[in-house]
Amino acid sequence: MDFSFPPEVEAFRTEVREFLAANLTDEMIAATHDGTIHAPELHAAMAARGWIAGPVPEELGGAGRSALESVVLNEEMQLAAAPVDAMAVSIVVASILLEHGSPHLKDSVVPRLLDGSALGCFGYSEPESGSDVAAAQTKAVRDGDEWVINGAKMWTTLAHISDYVILLTRTDPDVAKHKGLTFFLVPLDTPGIEIQPVPTMAVERSNATFYDDVRLGDEWRVGDVNGGWAVMKTALKYERGIAGGQFPSPTVIDAALDWAQTAERADGSRPIDDPTVREKLMRSLIDVEVCRGFAYHTASLAEEGVMFGVEGSMTKLFASESYKRHCREFQDMMGVDGLITHHNDDAHLGGRIEENLRHSPVTTIYGGTSEISRNLVAEGHLGLPRTR
Amino acid sequence: MRTRLTDDETAVKEVFDGFFANESPIAIVRAAEPQGHDSELWSKLAATGAPGMALPESVGGGGASLRDLAVVVESWGAHLAPVPLVEHAVATRFLHTCGSDIDSLVAGEQIATLALRDSVAGAARLVPAGAVADVVVARAGNDVVRLNEPGPGTGPRNTGDLPIADRELSSAETVGSADEWTRALDEWRALMSVAYCGLGRQALALGVDYVKDRIQFDVPVGTFQAIQHGLADAATKLEGAHLLAHRAVWALDTDQPDASRLAGMALLFGAETARFCTDRSLQYHGGYGFSEEYDIQLYHRRASAWLLQLGEPSLEYARLADDEIGPIGSSGEAA
């Protein structure tokens, strides 16, 4: 085995670090406190370098960056706490379109997603369906040359700043649920669409989106009619492969280390000299190295052309569950000071640990819950019987 | 970057999976209890060249890398083979670095081991493979000493049926210094983290096989999601432990700056993971898991035991912390 990166990837890592040092500002990170995890200037600067198009092959208009370069980009962005949700989602939407989209979509939409002039978002979940995503009820019905869409989506995160939503609809209610689904790319300025904010317990907001007689030409269809499940599989493959989420913990650990070294307890001691604190810090650093192993492994498999499946679920499961634990332990370590939010000027490091503690529960829910990940590992990796 | 075994490593794995499956089936493991050593198996293993495989060809070794040795060690761990492969390989590599005579060790005619914890007042307590080793290497103050003396053959009964024993070092001679010793301990840590992955994988496989067969409430118990999820957590940690363990071995093999750090981390995580795997697997065997008859108990006991040969795990975390953030009282100035 060999865990070294080729020199050109190491050089790329240095380039990304320098870019982030020059382009990512504290103001951009603080601006996400309005609920939208996106930094337009950063997005534009990255697009200008071709980094949004990074993982997309050159012949398809991308930058053809290797999987190893993509994982390094991802890692460095997450270590720097860069607000990249919109970028990650837009790359996935572009990748789905490149695999399943009509020539119209490949020519008119993909270039805009890759050059940073447009954003996309996911419209899979509904008020009545989440984990059982194939149970979607939002209806698309043919009317002459057009489709008419009616229904409601829940958790359409980033829809309020996006240009397009990739929408999962039901086109045949009379067959098995996986067999009657069709995807569309819907411009969000189409008449009949309403977007309402959904506030959350953390800073980030999501949206509920409503579709009332929304009319679209057939050129906006993605994949075959009633072939939506194949597109969904592609979507999940990319989401678990290139959308990141392997390194949520390092910025929290950095903050914890800073606190432990600088805070003084009532008895005059420092947390850093407390063996129980030290052990927790070491355990969290070990977890990060495990995440690193997972991240490099999936990238290396992709580079070899081996399609990974269950490895993506394992990565997500381990990274999110350990992150949740770290947030809890480090907020506890701070005691009452751990409660102070970013609204207060004197919050430690802008209230970073507190903010992560409130954000962390969602990471074991969205993008496939931990329970769904465990089902996939049990079935796909251990060969245990399907329970659904 | 290559996070799977290379073709050459796969070939090594196939040979030794076959060797241990044939020569060290679970009946051999059981027959070697409680002493935890099978000298006939050691002779057979020596005949394959494994004990000296990671020594230079110039001294009669196999010229293989630490990474190749790790592949053999993973298989050794999976089979709980009652022979001190890791201790012997690490101690012999250390002696070779010091220029100490290893003629009788390269081919495994004699067994070498290392005392993982520093000796006190001229004696090393509960040395791994101390019961059967002819050569013991131990740290004594700022020196590392070598004892040439046949082992007592038996030691105290213990959780893992390991051949640990106290060794008196008064006739030992100095062979090296404490600086070089760190590397030997890190090799032990990294190789044992790989061994723990082998143990964990086999323990998990026993559990998965069992729950597919055992019927309760008219269905295989493996149909129950509570059981599936426990096993899925074990499989996930195991994959993570495997990647970390082999990364640590690679880092030592190629002298990466973070090699020592990774070796320490890999061992702690590997041990915790293997213990989690044996715990889940034993639990899902129900009462039979607790019986002597079923094999999972053999794995469970060794998962508990291997790490403790090094001492208290909390001291290993403390050691990592000292390197990472400076010792207690240094206000967190990195060492």
Ligand SMILES: Cc1cc2nc3c(=O)[nH]c(=O)nc-3n(C[C@H](O)[C@H](O)[C@H](O)COP(=O)(O)OP(=O)(O)OC[C@H]3O[C@@H](n4cnc5c(N)ncnc54)[C@H](O)[C@@H]3O)c2cc1C
């Ligand atoms: C902040 C936020 C942002 C989101 N962003 C998006 C987005 O941009 N686009 C989008 O489409 N979706 C988005 N989601 C939705 C997200 O993907 C779903 O919340 C998630 O898939 C779970 O679905 P659910 O909430 O309906 O929970 P449910 O599916 O109702 O699950 C409830 C509980 O039951 C468990 N459960 C369900 N099925 C099983 C099973 N088979 N076995 C065992 N346990 C099971 C779940 O794990 C969970 O614990 C977002 C969600 C949040 C909270």
